[in-house]
Amino acid sequence: MKLVNAPLLALMLALPLAACGERPQANAPQTDTTLGQKVREATNEARKELAQGNISIGSDGAKVEISPAGDLLINGTAVALNDSQRALTLQYRERTIAIAEAGIEIGVQGANLGARAAGEALKGIFSGDTDKIEERVNAEAEKLKANAAKICDQMPALLATQQQLAAAVPEFRPYAKMDQSDIDDCRDGHVELP
Template sequence: MKSATFSALALILLLPLAACGQSGRDTAPSGAASDVAQAAREVREQTSSSVIAAEVRKGIEQAKKELVSKDISLGSIHVGSGPKPHDDSRPKAVITPQGTLVIAGKPVAATAEQHAMLVDYRQQIIGIAEAGMDIGAQGADIGISAAKQALWGAFTGKSDQEIEASIKPQTDQIQAAAMALCKRLPDMLASQQKLAAAMPEFKPYATMTQKDVDDCGNDMKDKDGKKGFAVFSD
């Protein structure tokens, strides 16, 4: 973590709240110290971990409901951290909640066995996407915690190293969850390959490779946080 990062986070939180804190306080003490102290109190109140967690969880639950109840576009699925492959020659294809493959708006006839494979592949996608959402929610909490601690650190003289150490248990948990997600990819790849072999119409959309599985753990371990892992990418 760099000093500039913490300073920027603190400043983003501090400035608008300082302005809000000054409005309607005609009798409040003047001076930069009182304004900063008031802003700090408001940061603490408005960035309460429970409030942030509730809002993030609300959004995650809504996204999960939509994921289960809506069509999954095969063109939007991208596994790995590399650039998303583009193939404009492919017609739009989706798997419906009922497990029907629809290409260019037309349902593709499937045997009972093929249908079961479509349902399994869709469930593999949903399971990994939901796990990714939960990891994202944890990351949001850590981001707020880091910003708050950067602000308090300005008052208490804590170093960036001390702040980083204080949130390390949380980041370690996310790392473990991310690695657990990576371990689920082989099953998703196997499901995709099985479906592609059994259903030629699906094969052009089977873009996940063994390299994506192999690279997942390495991407998660990137020390600079520049790499990432995507299951859906618009």
């Protein structure tokens, strides 16, 4: 696995597409660029799937999912759960979805930043006023970085819920692979990529 700086990754992915975006009017509120709108439209489907479909839990070899009803499915077979175990699977699902949705939003913000940065650069080249471009782009990048750090703030609660679920449901235990190093890596600004 390779570690990559998360905000930098979002920016790198967005910049090649930035030519498709438009820069909003100077006095307009910060809204989605054309690229950001397209990314948001595409991610709305992912958000819908998160809310309505099973979520997958990362696993080596087995297919582990939690349904919207709180069913724990391992390779398509439901694990028998009592009410308190089901409540934990639902809590784990909710926390996982919250982190995924926050990540999706960071991706949209990264696309917007990339489009705005490209627009600022082009504007500066044509106007000859390049002095403040880096300052404005860096200010926006810092906001994005701060928003990305908020994802890390949600991870300790997810880890605690995972540990509770693993203790309550032995069948889940082999798939409870998140640990403190994942939180530490997040706070260091890195994301593991397969």
